Amino acid sequence: AGAKSVELCFAGLCIEFVFHIANFIYMFFVLKQKASFKRHPGDKKLLLEILVFSIFSFLVTVTVSLNTATDKIVLGFLSKDSVTTYTLSVIFNSYLVTAASTISVLFDPKINESVINNRDEEVQNVFDVVSFICTFILSFIVFGFISCGKTFISAWIGEGNKEVFYYSIPIMFCNILIYPQTFSLQIQRAHNKHKVSAIIYASSFIINIVISIVLCILFMKFNVPIWGCIIGTVVSYLAETIAMSLYNSKVLKLKQGKMWFQTFINICVSAIAAGATMALFNFINLNENTYVVQT
Numbered sequence: 001a002g003a004k005s006v007e008l009c010f011a012g013l014c015i016e017f018v019f020h021i022a023n024f025i026y027m028f029f030v031l032k033q034k035a036s037f038k039r040h041p042g043d044k045k046l047l048l049e050i051l052v053f054s055i056f057s058f059l060v061t062v063t064v065s066l067n068t069a070t071d072k073i074v075l076g077f078l079s080k081d082s083v084t085t086y087t088l089s090v091i092f093n094s095y096l097v098t099a100a101s102t103i104s105v106l107f108d109p110k111i112n113e114s115v116i117n118n119r120d121e122e123v124q125n126v127f128d129v130v131s132f133i134c135t136f137i138l139s140f141i142v143f144g145f146i147s148c149g150k151t152f153i154s155a156w157i158g159e160g161n162k163e164v165f166y167y168s169i170p171i172m173f174c175n176i177l178i179y180p181q182t183f184s185l186q187i188q189r190a191h192n193k194h195k196v197s198a199i200i201y202a203s204s205f206i207i208n209i210v211i212s213i214v215l216c217i218l219f220m221k222f223n224v225p226i227w228g229c230i231i232g233t234v235v236s237y238l239a240e241t242i243a244m245s246l247y248n249s250k251v252l253k254l255k256q257g258k259m260w261f262q263t264f265i266n267i268c269v270s271a272i273a274a275g276a277t278m279a280l281f282n283f284i285n286l287n288e289n290t291y292v293v294q295t
Contacts (some may be wrong), residue, residue: 021291034170056194056197056198057153057194059201060185070209074212078216082226085161085164090172092172093175096142097175099137099141100175103130104179120253124255128259130183131183131263139177139267142176144274145169146169146278147281150165167227170233174233178237181245181248187252188252191252196247197244201240203239207239208236209230209236211230211232212233215229216226216229216232
């Protein structure tokens, strides 16, 4: 049992190994890079700076991963039957993060260059542009899901799992609000001021655990423990967003007004488009005219 998992891990390891060998060949023989192992007077100080920087970046990554997995762990202890349903509900959230990250990561080199050259206005412009693009895309995806996601859920996992649709929406909507602050983490790293962010993410993780456990136990009386975890996640995400926005504004001097205004406009436009789409679907009676067949 589990042999195929071992085979997959081994295949992944081989691919990663080949990739690093190819990268090594390209760096040394094409780019003509050289590695020097001679010790220099400033090596200890540089090593210490790298360690501190990496440790806090690692803490951010770990706390974000833990925060994502918290609800599954809580439900695993308190209501094992709800884990599968919750897992299906957060699948769409991972798609959202991937869609936005694919765009924002393209601007990371520009952010680093602007910070190194002390071009603060340029950093602000990049932040505003990326925030607008990402919230625009996320808003239309989320409200598009709201307008016709119920039909998709029914075709995907059956009529008996429609609650997945309602569980998915709150966490998906939170991503519209939180993503600009997630992108700002790259600006913080470029300034080497991401230490406080690690504390904010850790605090968000603790908030999520406490609220999720308490509410999950309470909502078990009504046989809907998943809502306890969802509320805990939403509250922790909102607290994280507000704290990050205040930190960016006060410490990094990154103006937040335009970003919030653009986010609000994107949400309003997407909501109107979703409302029009839902009205159209009701007019043509989508459920009777769809040719989606569940196998």
